[in-house]
Amino acid sequence: MKALPVTKILVLAVVAIIALAPTIAPAFYVTLLNYIGLYSLVALGLVLLTGVAGQTSFGQAAFVGLGAYTTAVHTTQYGWSPWLTLIVALAITLTVGYLLGLITLSMGGHYLPLATIAWGMSLYFLMGTIEQFGGFTGITGIPPVSLFGFSLEKEDHFYYFIWIVVLAALWAVANLLDSRPGRAIRALKQGTTMVEAFGVHPGRTKTAVFVIAAVLACLSGWLYAHLQRFVNPTPFGINQGIEYLFMAVIGGAVSVWGAVLGATFVTLLKTWLQDLLPKIIGEAGQFEIIVFGILLVLILQYARDGLMPFLQRFVPVAKRALPDAGDRLQHRAMPPADEPVLTVEEARKTFGGLVAVSDVTFNVNAREVVGLIGPNGAGKSTCFNLISGALEATSGSIKFMGQELIGQPASAISKLGLARTFQHVKLVATMTVVENVALGAYLRGSKGIIASALRLNKVDEAAALAEAMRQLERVGLAEHAHDAASSLPLGKQRVVEIARALASDPILLLLDEPAAGLRFAEKQQLAALIKTLKGEGVTVLLVEHDMDFVMGLVDRLVVLNFGQKLAQGLPEVVQADPAVREAYLGA
Template sequence: MIGRLLALAPFIAVAVAALASLVLPAYQVSVATYVMIASIVCTGLVLMTGIAGMVSFGQAAFVGFGAYTSACMSTQFGLSPWLGLAGATIGAAATAALIGVVTVRMSGHYLALATLCFGISFYFGIGNADAFGRFNGMTGIPPVTVGGFELRSERQAFGLVLVALVLSVAWCRRLLASRCGRVLRSLRTGSTIAETFGANAQRHRLLAFVAAAVVAALAGWLYAHVQRFINPTPFGLNASIDYLFMTVIGGSGQVWGALVGAGLVTVIKHELQDLLRPVFGATARFELLVFAALMIIVLHKARKGLWPFLQQVVASHMPPRAPVAPVTLTSRRGRPDQGLPVLTAIGLRRMFGGLVAVDDVSFDVRSGEILGVLGPNGAGKSTLFNLISGGLQRSGGELSFLGAPLARVSARDMCVRGLSRTFQHAALVPEMSLIENVAIGATHLGRCGIVAASLGLDAREERQLLGWAQHLLDRVGLGDRAWELAGTLSLGHQRILEIARALAADPVLVLLDEPAAGLRANEKTLLAELLVRLRAEGLAIVLVEHDMEFVFRLADRLMVMNFGRRIAFGDPEEVRADTGVQEAYLGVAA
């Protein structure tokens, strides 16, 4: 019962809000209208800050950009506000793209500071420009008309803003659930996951930044045509900081957090002013101090904001997600014949300054074969993996994949060519479900972009990608836990999940970095059976593992490394008898 109510909660909330606007006094309706406009801005910030991990201190400037663009177009050129909306959003998108292109390649705080500078410049810029009425602002902005009917009163404006808010939240949620959205959600952990599975992390970051700016411009457009006069004050730095705080306090990882934050901050600010004025006098701005202190406490104690606390309460009552029907995708690549070389490395080298981490290593992997790589800690196995998969560039040597020589290796390119991998330290998105984590692996198999996702045209493809992910979860034995969060898995199961994700990319070759570490004996047996089946299907597998028994049971050929060099390569039995190998492992005197 509660579960069903919760599933309907958003609709109930909208209905209640719509009804409340009809009965509440005009003043409260207009306060609620501004809270909703702020919520729209925060929805964009959730996408950008909470999901993609970028911080903007210039969001209010984008709001102002939207407001001023549309105000100018409608007052000075007499254009319809709807044309103003187009101008505002397109202009904001272009500006954000310009700032974004310059900064997304660098560490996060550069973008934050670039937006800070943009925000301040915008504020002083419009405040000093005659065309925008300087600090006095612009008046006589026409209201929005719908079908020849002007939305003038508070209640009508409320309705318009409510519709806009519902649309932005719905759009944001739809986007996050899409193929692009999964990549965006992985960016919080860094670029590695996205790049390993064929997605351009920088482009997705830019996308989030531009989307946030467009949403902000929409809010600005609403602000201008609801209030009907504007000045620079609500678009200054303090407003930007307010928006950011709303998002962080509410819980930036979730769209709902934006709504909670916007409402809470507006109310708190309002109440604080009333509360502190009699104590400290009208000129004091102590509400800012209290506000700053609150913010710092939230950062100290609950960095993810307040929503996760609410979510815990809600989650236990939510009905379980319906299972996805598994789908088997037919491989798009022709698999090479059994026994043909997939990857060939000749004289591979990698130096870090004076240290040679991988020194003159040559080997090949054939389809339908498991190549075991052994070596003590620090032997260069992980570096070797990174050289092959594009995490690192080689200092020397030749590499070819499926017969094609590789001049430069990039992770994204290797994924598209058919190489897939797992990580020694599991690299999953903990707050995403298992099935979505696996679906990230299949990113490059899909086509639908942000536009298709926004319009809901990606439903068929999504069914396929999620079905494929479910199929792989079934294969590795995690199928019945598909909608649990990856962060709740044990370390061993996280590695298994990584294997499913690697397989989702439809690879010809998989690199497995210590997949059996942390598994119990029976789980190891299941893993071994899975690898044997994959081998029979013609997959080439490179397996780094410390569990000797596991490796010797599975590997068709073995390579042993020590101090960055290949000290043995070939049939497992020969390698086992090799004196060099025995020295490396058992320390027998030479």
């Protein structure tokens, strides 16, 4: 990330404070900073998993326990080196995290958080019940870590080790979020339909994020065991799992530094309450949790997105330099004019007894703009979803460039060269316009999570952003490239969606009611844009309700009513058709 000057200075300042802390801060603050570092790692995983990807987990403490117990058992009972146990712990976490992710992430709604509580509780009681693991009483005498023969037994030595790990993790996660897979992760909250339409496999992406969060937690646990040199199940129970979530949410679960801020805030608040309350109330102990809870409620009432977004308001945001537009990505071979691109034959979709689309047949040829129109409830959107793969046809055939689409998932269909927009705009509100558009080029890049986290993706990343800029210039929104997507008016958001679809280098562009909800001037601009694209040889199928909008725009019209094809042909001819007039005017 080309960091902004102010942010860069702030980050450097924080790093400098961390580096100098053991020499200037009282010894006890080094102790606290050690725990803050450990908590930050877990909270960072939650920022990614819960804040960014939208999957709430109460079970992270169990992964911390997995890391801590793996090393505790193997170093004390079998005399293994902590470095060896680190590898074993990571291997176990990868396996367990992958399997748990596979099972639980397919759950939607509130099932997932409860499932995380469930396996969190299971693992906690399992740790306590197995006698070889020291039971509820715990394991003592865990050896300290040595690095190149230098023992990190002293707290202030281990401190540097912990914080190097934390800063490296922050760097890697920040890199990841600002990359091709990162944009896919950030888009997950928008729902699966949109990401699938650009070739992202949501299940796999979620599982990957889940595993990353688990690995960060495991790492924290491994460090915890060697810092504390004692483990028992208490710190890995559901209460701690809740506390980690507190840290992520209080810090502001959308930015990586929110994790550090949340961990720092919660830890310091508890310490200060422990110091202050006896002085105010005159009694130690029982008031801390009460005041802590009240303060949490108040903070969330005044800064409901957490502290980081609250603080960011005071940091001037300098614009990043716009990437240069460029055409460096591979193009696919486009079919010659008039060759059939899409052939729909007798497509049928039933929902229970209801026939939504009844044996509809039509085709779209290369470099043609076809309108699929009909009054409300005519089956246009269902038909559109059959083509884009969001729904599966009951019978019939839908061929795209000679390939059967029925039975293929949306992500596979988008690979063939079909790109779409959405009737209800699905842009990622937390990403800039150019990032949103770059998501469209997802399938044209290849760098994965590890390469992106380690910043080995510079060439690919620059090419993707250049392509996004090129498409923004093409649709005339280049000056909005760094604006938040949610800040644009609806008409422009629709155009951003078109740019995003174009970034995938599609053979066929599917537009889902692009004019819906637009004002007259916006409609005119949109129509002009589609005409321009048509002039550039783009093949378009647009589903529309508004007949006036499509009249001057399309080469051919297909009219649906009650799920059946009513008419098709040149716009003027179709418009004159009495059956069409009747359907539209209800006469």
